[in-house]
Amino acid sequence: MRVGVVTFPGSLDDRDAQRAIRLAGAEPVALWHGEHDLHGVDALVLPGGFSYGDYLRAGAIASLSPIMAEVIDAANKGMPVLGICNGFQMLTEAHLLEGGLIRNDHGSFICRDQQLRVENTATDWTSGFESGQEITVPLKNGEGGFIAAAETLERLEGEGHVVVRYLGVNPNGSLNDIAGITNARGNVVGLMPHPEHAVEPGFGPDTADAMRSGVDGLTFFTSVIARVLTTA
Secondary structure (H helix, E strand, C coil): CEEEEEECCCECCHHHHHHHHHHHCCEEEEEECCCCCCCCCCEEEECCECHHHHCCCCCCCHHHCHHHHHHHHHHHCCCCEEEECHHHHHHHHCCCCCCEEECCCCCCCEEEEEEEEECCCCCCCCCCCCCCCEEEEEEEECCCEEECCHHHHHHHHHCCCEEEEECCCCCCCCHHHEEEEECCCCCEEEECCCHHHCCCCCCCCCCCCCCCCCCCCHHHHHHHHHHHHHHC
16 A cells, blocks of 8 residues: 655655654655656645745645645545644645634644544544544644634534544644544544654653653554555
8 A cells, every 4th residue: 555645845744754654554655745646646644844834824835736736636536635733734725624723822832742532433544543542642833723613613523523632731722622623524634743753662652651652643544554455
């Protein structure tokens, strides 16, 4: 299985996403924002970073990159797409996901290991989790506050489109503690935390077992591999 990772000017977690994909058991494929070719991949990751310097709005310029025409078309046809942090911002700007992300309510960039609760295990990217499972994944953002109109928020909650929710503390003022959402089909997921930074012992969050031993993020990537292979 081949999973594409798109690099934009200002991406900084693209290599980490590629490594996570490799550790999960798939082949990462580097894609460039200026191309119109997905090179036959089976799934896509839009990585974190500061695409185009976060000018205008975070993710806004990247959402208009040449390759995004192919990403949008593939997503609408059912290809699994994961947007992480800046990638989540791109997905909302491209209208593949509802709502938007704004400046953190405390006005500061935040970087911490964040507790989350998995709310939806029916998506391509979360099928390996248990409903209600509590996980810890690193978080780092300055514009991570999820917002949506009241009727949109009600629909997201009512239709089960909230994928992960912040636990313990709301780090950025996101409405309803929302850390990630999905589209109705369940193939497109966006989340602010960084699962690619919790995939390898020795480099992830601290756990009760050992320092830096947390690998909860790996399940996002193994989930999509299992889903694609079983539906191929």
